[in-house]
Amino acid sequence: MITEIGAFMHKGEGLRLMNELHDDEKILGIYVEAGRTEDLFAFREFGSASENDIVTILVDTRHATKIFDLICSKMGLDEPQSGMVFQMRVQ
Amino acid sequence: MSDRQITYLTDALIITCIVQASHADNVVKAAQNVGAQGATVTYARGTGVRERMGLMGVAIDEQKEMVRIIVSQEQSDRVFEAMYLAGELDKPGMGIMFMNKLDRIATYIPDEVLAEEAEPKAKAKPKAKAAPKKRKTATRRPVKKASK
Secondary structure, three states: OEEEEEEEEEOOHHHHHHHHHOOOOOEEEEEEEEEEEEOOOOOOOEOOEEEEEEEEEEEEHHHHHHHHHHHHHHHOOOOOOOOEEEEEEEO | OOOOEEEEEOOEEEEEEEEEOOOHHHHHHHHHHOOOOOEEEEEEEOOOHHHHOHHHHHHOOOEEEEEEEEEEHHHHHHHHHHHHHHOOOOOOOOEEEEEEEEOEEEEOOOHHHHHHHHHHHHHOOOOOOOOOOOOOOEEEEEOOOOOO
């Protein structure tokens, strides 16, 4: 069973997270996209949206909780405006 | 021992909507009008229906925008319908959207919100015959501090 972990984070942090995790053998794949977001972060560069990174991580379900907690911890989710992490099973 | 904690949220879904370039803002606005908090938009390139439509396919933009919105179970259908209508997905070649159930979400949740969530449970008097309300909202667990 494979689990997908997604994370919305500040611009530039996606690549940093990928560099930190790409040697982890429990991770099957990491993908980083760039996008824009509304309401996720207080800081806005222009208009009503601000730039962000979307990271998608594929991991074996057995290790999902550990990786999920690791990402939460690296992103500092106990601070406001730091992003969002979610997890879903891949059937 | 670290005092950092993760709050897990459950009963949420992610709605993904792929529309032609420049249509995402309408879709996001419609979702926000019915209660969605925010959205994340990325750019993409699509193929498929454009080729199948032959000459008419030139009217469909190859550049796409992908809208992702995380919503609670209660509001998911309402937001999905609003996005569908705003994106005019009932017309050919306009796009596609789908919804996935999430196992859990983590984000910053203010202590006041968590306290509010816990308060009614503590104040509620136990009823003899009424079935207990099953409300999976938030679970907290401590985490170790990550070294940066």
